[in-house]
Amino acid sequence: xxxxxKIILLDxxxxxxxxxxxxxxxxxxWSSFGLEDNSAKGLLTILNVILFTVPLVSILFATxxxxxxxxxxxxxxxxxxxxxxxxxxLFFGLSLSMVLAFIIGAGIPLLIxxxxxxxxxxxxxxxxxxxxxxxxxxxxxxxxxxxxKGIGIVIMTWLYFALLxxxxxxxxxxxLSDYPIEKAMVLIxxxxxxxxxxxxxxLHLDQSAMMGYTGAIFKDFFGTTLGxxxxxxxxxxxxxxxxxxxxRKFKYKDL
Amino acid sequence: MIEIKNISKxxxxxxxxxxxxxxxxxxxxxxxxxxxxCGKTTLIKSVLGMVIPTKGDVLFDQKSVLGKYRYRENIGYxxxxxxxxxxxxxxxxIEMMKKIRNSNQELDEDLIKSFELxxxxxxPMRTLSGGTTQKVSATLAFLFNPDVLILDEPTAGLDxxxxxxxxxxxxxxxxxxxxxxITSHLLSELDDMITQIIFMQEGKVHFHKTIDDLLxxxxxxxxxxxxxxxxxxxxNE
Amino acid sequence: xxxxxxxxxxxxxxxxxNVIEVGVNKPIKSIKKAIALAKVGxxxxxxxxxxxxxxxxxxxxxxxLGKDFPVLDGQKKYEVLSVKSDxxxxxxxxxxxxxxxxxxxxxxxxxxxxxxxTIQNNILNDNFFGIYIQNGxxxxxxxxxxxxxxxxxxxxxxxxxxxKSDSLQVIANTVSGHRDGIYFEFVTNSIIWRNFSSxxxxxxxxxxxxxDDAYISNVFKxxxxxxxxxxxxxxxxxxxxxxxxxxxxxxxxxxxxxxxSYIIGNKFKKNTSGxxxxxxxxxxxxxxxxxxxxxxxxxxxSCMDNEIKNNNFVGNTFDISxxxxxxxNTFNSNYWDKYEGYDLDKNGVGDVHYHPLSLFAVLTxxxxxxxxxxxxxxxxxxxxxxxxxxxxxPDNFVDKTPLMHSLSL
Numbered sequence: 001x002x003x004x005x006k007i008i009l010l011d012x013x014x015x016x017x018x019x020x021x022x023x024x025x026x027x028x029x030w031s032s033f034g035l036e037d038n039s040a041k042g043l044l045t046i047l048n049v050i051l052f053t054v055p056l057v058s059i060l061f062a063t064x065x066x067x068x069x070x071x072x073x074x075x076x077x078x079x080x081x082x083x084x085x086x087x088x089x090l091f092f093g094l095s096l097s098m099v100l101a102f103i104i105g106a107g108i109p110l111l112i113x114x115x116x117x118x119x120x121x122x123x124x125x126x127x128x129x130x131x132x133x134x135x136x137x138x139x140x141x142x143x144x145x146x147x148x149k150g151i152g153i154v155i156m157t158w159l160y161f162a163l164l165x166x167x168x169x170x171x172x173x174x175x176l177s178d179y180p181i182e183k184a185m186v187l188i189x190x191x192x193x194x195x196x197x198x199x200x201x202x203l204h205l206d207q208s209a210m211m212g213y214t215g216a217i218f219k220d221f222f223g224t225t226l227g228x229x230x231x232x233x234x235x236x237x238x239x240x241x242x243x244x245x246x247x248r249k250f251k252y253k254d255l
Numbered sequence: 256m257i258e259i260k261n262i263s264k265x266x267x268x269x270x271x272x273x274x275x276x277x278x279x280x281x282x283x284x285x286x287x288x289x290x291x292x293c294g295k296t297t298l299i300k301s302v303l304g305m306v307i308p309t310k311g312d313v314l315f316d317q318k319s320v321l322g323k324y325r326y327r328e329n330i331g332y333x334x335x336x337x338x339x340x341x342x343x344x345x346x347x348x349i350e351m352m353k354k355i356r357n358s359n360q361e362l363d364e365d366l367i368k369s370f371e372l373x374x375x376x377x378x379p380m381r382t383l384s385g386g387t388t389q390k391v392s393a394t395l396a397f398l399f400n401p402d403v404l405i406l407d408e409p410t411a412g413l414d415x416x417x418x419x420x421x422x423x424x425x426x427x428x429x430x431x432x433x434x435x436x437i438t439s440h441l442l443s444e445l446d447d448m449i450t451q452i453i454f455m456q457e458g459k460v461h462f463h464k465t466i467d468d469l470l471x472x473x474x475x476x477x478x479x480x481x482x483x484x485x486x487x488x489x490x491n492e
Numbered sequence: 493x494x495x496x497x498x499x500x501x502x503x504x505x506x507x508x509x510n511v512i513e514v515g516v517n518k519p520i521k522s523i524k525k526a527i528a529l530a531k532v533g534x535x536x537x538x539x540x541x542x543x544x545x546x547x548x549x550x551x552x553x554x555x556x557l558g559k560d561f562p563v564l565d566g567q568k569k570y571e572v573l574s575v576k577s578d579x580x581x582x583x584x585x586x587x588x589x590x591x592x593x594x595x596x597x598x599x600x601x602x603x604x605x606x607x608x609x610t611i612q613n614n615i616l617n618d619n620f621f622g623i624y625i626q627n628g629x630x631x632x633x634x635x636x637x638x639x640x641x642x643x644x645x646x647x648x649x650x651x652x653x654x655x656k657s658d659s660l661q662v663i664a665n666t667v668s669g670h671r672d673g674i675y676f677e678f679v680t681n682s683i684i685w686r687n688f689s690s691x692x693x694x695x696x697x698x699x700x701x702x703x704d705d706a707y708i709s710n711v712f713k714x715x716x717x718x719x720x721x722x723x724x725x726x727x728x729x730x731x732x733x734x735x736x737x738x739x740x741x742x743x744x745x746x747x748x749x750x751x752x753s754y755i756i757g758n759k760f761k762k763n764t765s766g767x768x769x770x771x772x773x774x775x776x777x778x779x780x781x782x783x784x785x786x787x788x789x790x791x792x793x794s795c796m797d798n799e800i801k802n803n804n805f806v807g808n809t810f811d812i813s814x815x816x817x818x819x820x821n822t823f824n825s826n827y828w829d830k831y832e833g834y835d836l837d838k839n840g841v842g843d844v845h846y847h848p849l850s851l852f853a854v855l856t857x858x859x860x861x862x863x864x865x866x867x868x869x870x871x872x873x874x875x876x877x878x879x880x881x882x883x884x885x886p887d888n889f890v891d892k893t894p895l896m897h898s899l900s901l
Contacts, residue, residue: 003354011342040807040829044867052869071338077305078334079355080327166870170862177859185864198868206866208738208762209786209809218864254266254306 004076004086008093012065018101021057025049025105033113042113043122046106047201050126051194054102055133056158062094062137063154067147074255087250091138091243098130118204125197125235132193132238133158139242142249165192186221193238196231256281256403256434257302262311264297264458271297272308273458281402284425284435286445288482289455295438296335298455299405302436303332328358331401335408335438337392339380345391346376349398356399366394369420385412393421403434410444422448442479452478454485515539515562523548523564530554538562538585546570552577558584561615566590571598572619581610590619597649599624600638603631611636621649622670628657633665640669642693650675651692654682662687672698673715680704689713695720696737699727707732717741718763722748731757734766743768744785750775757901760785766808769795778802781901787813787853796820804898805829805848809866813853814889823848823891827898835896846894849885851878 642648673689696712718737793816
C-alpha cells in the first residue's frame with residue numbers, strides 16, 4: 001500500500017492546483033494575521049476558510065483527480081493489487097495532501113499567531129474537514145461515470161453543506177420558534193460536518209457569548225469532554241461512512 | 256489453466272455475456288474474435304477481475320478469482336486502448352509498474368529494446384501517438400514474464416514493423432509454453448500465431464475450435480476465409 | 493502652638509485609656525470578661541488563640557484589637573461579634589463559623605444602628621453573613637478578607653452587607669464565595685473603593701435604592717451574575733474592572749432603573765454581556781473598554797437619553813444588541829473594531845457612518861436558538877447585505893463619527 005500511496009502523494013504534491021491552494025491559504029492567513037495587532041481577525045479569516053474554501057477545494061479537487069486518474073486506476077486494476085488497496089491508497093494520498101496543504105498554508109500561521117486552544121482547535125478541525133470532504137468526493141465520484149455529472153453532484157453537495165443546510169436550519173428555527181427546539185437543534189447539527197466544525201470553533205472563539213442562555217445549551221452539550229469526543233467522533237463518522245460506502249461500491253464496480 | 260464457468264454479465268438491462276463456458280490451457284495461443292460489442296473485452300476483463308460477472312465463476316489454476324488479486328501476478332495485460340496518467344513519462348510509467356509489482360523476477364525487457372523505447376523514455380504519455388502508447392502497453396504486458404498474456408487488439412494502431420516485432424514476440428512466448436489470449440478484428444494477422452480460435456456473437460460462444468480443425472472442416476488455407484465461410488453458412492441456415 | 497496643644501490632648505487621652513489583655517497566658521482568659529471590665533476608651537487586646545465564647549457583644553466605645561489573628565469561633569451557632577456602640581474599632585481578628593439562620597441573619601461582625609465604627613484588617617472565614625452594617629453612619633470597612641464556601645444562593649449570606657446607612661466607606665476588601673460580594677440597600681453618600689469581589693454566587697456587587705454613591709477602582713471577577721445596580725440615581729462608576737462574569741443571566745454590569753449616573757473609565761472584559769441596560773436614562777458612558785464580551789452592550793428599548801461616547805469596542809461577539817426598534821440613545825465617536833469604513837481626510841474619524849447593530853444580533857434577540865448558526869457562511873452573507881442596505885435593523889442606530897483608531901484608555 002505504501003508504495004502506491006507514495007506514488008499518488010508525490011503526484012498530487014506536484015500538482016499546480018495543490019501548490020496554488022497552499023499558496024492562497026498561506027497568503028490569506030499571513031496577511032490577515034499580519035494586518036491586525038490582535039489575532040481575532042486572522043482567526044475569523046481562517047474560520048471562513050475552513051467553513052468555505054477548504055470544503056470546496058477538497059471535494060472538487062479530489063473528485064477531478066479521481067476522474068482524471070480513471071486510467072491509472074484501470075492500469076492498477078490489471079495488476080496484482082487488491083481493489084480495496086487501490087481505493088484506500090487513493091483516499092490516503094488525497095487526504096494526506098489536502099491536510100498537508102492546509103497545515104502548511106493555514107496551520108503554520110495559526111500556530112505562530114494563535115497557539116492557544118482556539119488555534120489548535122482550528123488546526124484539527126480544518127484537517128478533519130479536509131478529510132471529510134475528500135471522503136464525500138469519493139462517494140460522489142463513484143456514483144456516476146460521467147465526469148461532468150460527477151462534478152455537478154459535488155458542487156451541489158458542497159453548496160448544500162456550506163449554504164443550504166444552514167438556510168434550512170434558520171428557516172426551521174423561525175418556523176418552530178414557539179417550541180423548545182434547542183436540544184433538537186443540537187441534534188440537527190450532527191447532519192452537517194461544517195456545522196459540527198463551526199460550533200466547536202465557536203465555543204472557543206465566542207466563549208463569552210456562548211455562555212449566554214442558548215449558548216449555554218450548546219456549551220453544556222458540545223463544550224463538555226463528552227460533547228467534544230462526541231462531535232469529533234461524528235466528524236470521523238462523516239469520513240468513515242461516505243468512504244466506506246464508496247469502497248463497497250468500488251469493490252463491485254466494472255471498469 | 257483458466258476455466259470460465261457459466262459466466263453471465265449484465266450492464267443494466269443489456270446482456271453482454273450469456274452463459275459462457277471456456278477452458279484455456281498453457282501453451283495455447285487463442286484468438287477471441289467476433290463482431291463489435293459481442294462481449295470479447297468484457298470476457299477478458301472478467302478474467303482480469305476488472306468486471307465482476309453477474310453469474311458464474313472464473314477459475315485460475317482451479318481457484319476462483321472472484322475477490323482475489325494475487326493471481327494477476329501471473330497475467331500480463333495489454334488493453335485495447337492503453338490509457339495512462341498524462342503527466343508521467345514512459346520511463347516513469349515503467350519504473351512505477353516495477354515498484355508496484357515489486358517482484359524479484361527477472362524482467363523481460365526485449366520489447367523495450369526492439370521498440371527502441373529507451374530513446375523516448377522522458378516523453379510524457381500525453382504527447383504520445385496511439386501507436387507508441389500501444390508499444391508501451393505491450394512492453395508492460397510482457398515485462399514481468401507472466402504465464403498468461405491477455406492482449407486486447409494488440410496490433411491495432413501499430414505500424415507494420417512494430418506489428419511484426421510484436422507477432423514474433425508472441426510466437427516466442429507461446430513456444431515457451433505460455434497461455435496467450437488475443438482478441439482481434441484483423442483475422443489476416445492471426446495466421447501464424449494462434450493455435451485455437453473462439454468465435455463469439457451476442458454474448459455467446461459460437462464455436463471454439465483448434466485451427467487445424469477449423470481449416471479442415473472448411474477446406475480453407477486461411478483463417479479469414481474459413482471464418483467467412485462459416486458465417487455464410489450460418490446466414491443461409 | 494495649636495498643634496502642640498492637640499498633641500498634648502491626644503497624649504493625655506492615651507494616658508487615661510487602659511489596655512486590657514486577653515490570652516491563654518494572661519490573667520484574663522475570656523474576651524467577654526475583658527469587655528465587661530473595660531471602660532469607654534479602653535483597648536481590649538486579644539492574643540493569639542482559639543476563643544469559643546458564643547456571641548460577643550461590644551456595647552461600649554472601645555478599641556477591640558487582635559494580635560496575630562486570634563480566632564473567634566461561632567461554632568456555627570452564634571453571631572460572632574455584635575457591635576452595639578458608636579466609635580468601636582475592630583481590628584485584626586479571624587472570625588469563623590457564624591451560625592446559620594434565615595430570620596435573624598447571623599453575621600461574622602454586625603453593627604447595630606451605630607456610627608463611626610471601624611472594622612479593619614480582619615479575616616472572615618465561612619460565616620453566614622460577613623460584615624453587616626445595619627443603619628450605620630460614617631462607618632469604615634477596610635482591608636478585610638472575607639471568604640465563604642456557599643454553594644446555593646439560599647444557604648449563604650452576603651460578604652459585606654450594608655442596609656439603610658449613610659456615609660460609609662468600604663475600602664480594599666476582598667470578598668469571595670458569598671451570595672453577593674458587597675450588598676448596598678438604602679445606603680447613601682457612600683464610597684466603595686478598591687475592593688476585589690470574585691466568585692460570589694450571585695452578584696459581585698448588588699446595589700439597590702442607594703443614591704449618591706460612588707464605586708471606584710473595584711474588581712468584579714467571575715461572579716455568578718456580575719454586578720447589579722438597580723433603582724438608583726446619581727451613581728458614579730469609575731475605573732472598575734468587570735471580568736469573566738459568565739452565564740445565561742450574567743452581566744458585567746446590569747443597570748435597571750438607573751438615572752443621572754456616570755460610567756467612566758471602566759473595563760468590561762470577557763463577560764456574557766458587558767452592560768445590560770433596562771429603564772436607564774440620562775447616563776453618560778464614556779471612555780470604557782468593552783473587550784471580548786459576548787455582547788458589549790445590551791440596550792433594551794426602555795432606555796433613553798443615554799450617551800455612549802469615546803469607548804473602545806474590541807473583539808466582542810456582538811458590540812450592541814437591542815430588543816426594539818426605537819433608538820433614543822446617542823452613540824458618538826466610539827472605536828468599533830468591526831468598522832470597515834475609510835477616512836479620506838485623515839482626521840481620524842471614519843467618513844462612513846457605522847451601524848453597530850448587526851442583523852444577527854437582532855435575530856438572536858428574537859430567537860436565541862439562532863445563535864447555533866452564528867458565523868455560518870449564510871449568516872455572514874445576510875449580515876453583510878444588511879450592513880449595506882439596512883432593512884431589519886433600525887437605521888438610526890448609528891455612530892456618525894466612528895473613530896479609525898482605538899483610544900488609548
